Amino acid sequence: MKYLIVVFCLFVCSLHSYSQYSAIDSLEQLAAKAKPGWDQIDYSVGLARLYIGGAGDYDNSMRHINIIYKNAEEQNIPVARAYALVMENIFAYNIENDREKSIRTCEEAIRIGKQYNCNDVIVFAGYQLSERYRTNFGDFQKSREIIEEILTYIDETVDDKHKANAIKTYGYILTRMGEPDKGFEYMEKAISILKKMKTDPFIDPRIGRVSAQYGDIDNLLQYAYNNMSESKLRLGRTAGSEEDLKEALKLALKSGRPRIIAWQYERMGWHYISRGYYDQALDYFTKNHKILETLSLPQHIANSNAYLAQVMTKLEDYTSADKYIDNAIKYSREKSDSLFLLERLMLKATINMRRGYTDIAEMHFDEINQIINTVNNPETYGLYSTVKGEFALYKGDTDNALKDFKKAYQVYNDATNGQGRLESSFWLANTFLKLKQYDSASYYGQLAIKYGYEQSNIAYIEKAHALLSQIYEENNLYKESLENFKLFYAFHDSVFKADAQIKLKEEQVRRDVVGYQSDIKLAKDNALLLEKQNQLYLWIGVILVIILAGALFFYFKLRNAKISIEQKNKEREVLLKEIHHRVKNNLQIISSLLNIQSRKLQEGSAKKAVDEGRSRIKSMSLIHEKLYGNDELSTINMREYIDELSSFLKNTYKPKSNIQSHISVNNMALDIDTAIPLGLILNELISNSFKYAFSDNDEGAIDISLSQLEDEYILKVKDTGPGFPEDFERTRSMGMRLIHSLSEQLNGVKHFENIDGALFTLKFKMRPITAQ
Known part of the structure; x- marks a missing residue:
């Protein structure tokens, strides 16, 4: 009989794997028939957890918590009140976001458990309390002290799920406090217990069956895998971290519970943002946000907004980041949540600093300084020192920046x-470079690369190689500088395109296979049709077979010729891509060498000539970069090209005034023979505008348009500066000579005029090619 009860309960709980709602409905039916006392108490604990962990169902969660309280009073079971208090703690933390209440209810539950010698509820409430100190205040020391005491209460009366959670919590804390090997041992033990529970569950002697909470075992396993993944990532064990994360994702999707899935997407986003894969992080944070918008969970929506702000900051979209972080800060203020408010204010200060709003950033630091001492989390102090250091460096205060970054490094290292x-370490390298202490700068730059590879953080590996290239260049170590520049460029140029290229190849193979299968199917259909021919048409059939054989002979001959031509075309395309790639890389190396040379020259005509030569090389390099990256190897999308060229020149000349670039180009493509001279003309005109059209305090604009009128193309470049000098067209400068020569090469007609600024117009004809 006992065996049948176990099997029946496991069957009921397994329904949860199919649907959150079917599990709840099944348990509600069993709870309605349950006897008063421990039977009803257990069902209500299990159901309350499902309602809280689902969509945050306020009414049904409280209904079952009240059932537990009612049984404690009417059935004279004082310890049942402790279970109700633990559920109130979970409710307060997840739905009400009342951190103080969650701690208060746990402490009261532990007191009752000790009073009535109920180790099960002591362990249940104890690991919850330990988690609250860690998550509410970041106080790992207090959290560790609590859980180490709680572990002493584990015996045969404690339910396996509470035992596993307590052990998992202790393991996670150990990995965060410098004892990773011991910590992973405990977490693996917890996972082993949870897996065993699915086939050999604990029988609660008070009810003679498996607890109603066992429908949530997959959810507990999911949390354990996430803790393992996060701990491994912090220690640079990225391969194992990603494997654990994928296991957690499978369990979340299997649950079918929107809130659990949303939370898992949040964990996925955190993993990828920590590794510098910002596009993937944004994808998961966006999925998380979309689900949460359908649920009434303001705390989780605030967390989601904070994560979106983080990834937008990494992507340098500070306007979007500012919008998201404001929502998260508002919620933290309302709830007086010091830990999260601190982290969000630091991100807000960083956003405003990078936007150039230093006064506003100072105001945020004033508020941060008032509350920083209310938390006891070393890593929060590490983040605080990092943000302070960046702000000091931004203001040119390298001495304080160095102190702050050293303090941050020590915290994180411990x-x-x-x-x-x-x-x-990356920021320390930057600061020592500013101080021209090249040995220290290269030391921390190498450290940043080391940690970048350990964390598999592609974004920082790329940035660290670029930084080392600059450090070695300024230290006159040109060979080492060039080596690091090549590594930077390799990551920048290739890594982020790899996935797209692989997918493209897979799609090409898939299409070839589908086409081949279609040919086979058609041939089989024709064969079946021939077999059904009437005997009367035998001779006609023979003739048709001969004709068909001849046709097939010529078909396969033509097909083989086509395949041969296609193969040669593919080889030609590969060769052309490689040529464009090498030309682009060689031009980029020349540009880099000119840049190195430029930095060694004093301001004057020589430096100006080198800088102008570099920008002309860049305009040609962009052409080859576009051809290398396109499927169409003979044309360039001019809208993309002009946009990138304009951005490059703006970053090169760094105008002090606020200059807006407006680009109006239809979706057109030009061949390389037209695009290169046109690009060089644009380079001269845009550079000229940035250099001469605006004074330091001006606000202005540069308008660039390329349009088509019948068979004629019209290029216009206009700025809102003082206009061309009277003798501008007679100037014999290199730039002016290039514009005249290249306009003739295009068989174009050019015109300079002053209309509310300088306006250049070039009209030329060519055969139009529409971009795909």
Whole structure:
């Protein structure tokens, strides 16, 4: 009989794997028939957890918590009140976001458990309390003290799920406090217990069956895998971290519970943002946000907004980042949540600093300084020191920046936090470079690369190689500078395109296979049709077979010729791509060498000539970069090209005034023989505008348009500056001579005029090619 009860309960709980709602409905039916006392209490604990962990169902969660309280009073079971208090803690933390209440209810539950010698509820409430100190205040020391005491209460009366959670919590805390090997041992033990529970569950002697909470075992496993993944990532064990994360994702999707899935997407986003894969992080954070918008969970929506702000900051979209972080800060203020408010204010200060709003950033630092001492989390101090250091460096205060970054590095190093060590060592290298202390700069630059590879953080590996290239260049170590520049460029140029190229190849293979299968199917259909021919048409059939054989002979001959031609075309395309790639890389190396040379020259005509030569090389390099990256190897999308060229020149000349670039180009493509001279003309005109058209305090604009009128193309470049000098067209400068020569090469008609600024117009004809 006992065996049948176990099997029946496991069957009911397994329904949860198919649907959150079917599990709840099944348990509600069983709860309605349950006897007062421990039977009803257990069902209500299980149901309350499902309602809280689902969509945050306020009414049904409280209904079952009240059932537990009612049984405690009417059935004279004082310890049942402790279970109700633990559920109130979960409710307060997840739905009400009342951190103080969650701690208060846990402490009261532990007191009752000790009073009535109920180890099960002591362990249940104890690991919850430990988690609250860690998540509410970041106080790992207090959290560790609690859980180490709680572990002493584990015996045969404690339910396996509470035992596993307590062990998992202790393991996670150990990995965060510098004892990773011991920590992973405990977490693996917890996962082993949870897996065993699915086939050999604990029988609660008070009810003679498996607890109603066992429908949530997959959810507990999901949390354990996430803790393992996060701990491994912090220690640079990225391969194992990603494997654990994928296991957690499978369990989340299997649950079918929107809130659990949303939370898992958040964990996925955190993983990828920590590794510098910002597009993937944005994808998961966006999925998380979309689900949460359908649920009434303001705390989780605030968290989601904070994560979106982080990834937007990494992507340098500070306007979007500012919008998201404001929502998260508003919620933290309302709830007086010091830990999260601190982290969000620091991100807000960083956003405003990078936007150039230093006064506003100062105001945020004033508020941060008032509340920083209310938390007891070393890593929060590490983040605080990093943000302070960046702000000091931004203001040119290198001495204080150095102090702050050293403090951050020490905090992260003590906590064995790989991501923190990566960021702080990168900033230390930057600061020592500013101080021209090249040995120290290269030391921390190499450290940043080391930690970047340990964390598999592609974004920081690329940035660190670029930084080292600059450090070695300024230290006159040109060979080492060029080596690091090549590594920077290799990551920048190739890594982020790899996935797209692989997918493209897979799609090409898929299409070839589908086409081949279609040919086979058609041939089989024709064969079946021939077999059904009437005997009367036998001779006609023979003739048709001969004709068909001849046709097939010529078909396969033509097909083989076509395949041969296609193969040669593919080889030609590969060769052309490689040529464009090499030309682009060689031009880029020349540009880099000119840049190195330019930095060694004093301001004057020589430096100006080198800088102008570099920008002309860049305009040609962009052409080859576009051809290398396109499927169409003979044309360039002019809208994309002009946009990138304009951005490059703006970053090169860095005008102090606020200059807006407006680009109006239809979706057209030009061949390389037209695009290169046109690009060089644009380079001269845009550079001329940035250099001469605006004074330091001006606000102005540069308008660029390329349009088509019948068979004629019209290029216009206009700025809102003072206009061309009277003798501008007679100037014999290199730039002016290039414009005259290249306009003739295009068989174009050019015109300079002053209309509310300088306006250049070029009209030329060519055969139009529409961009695909």
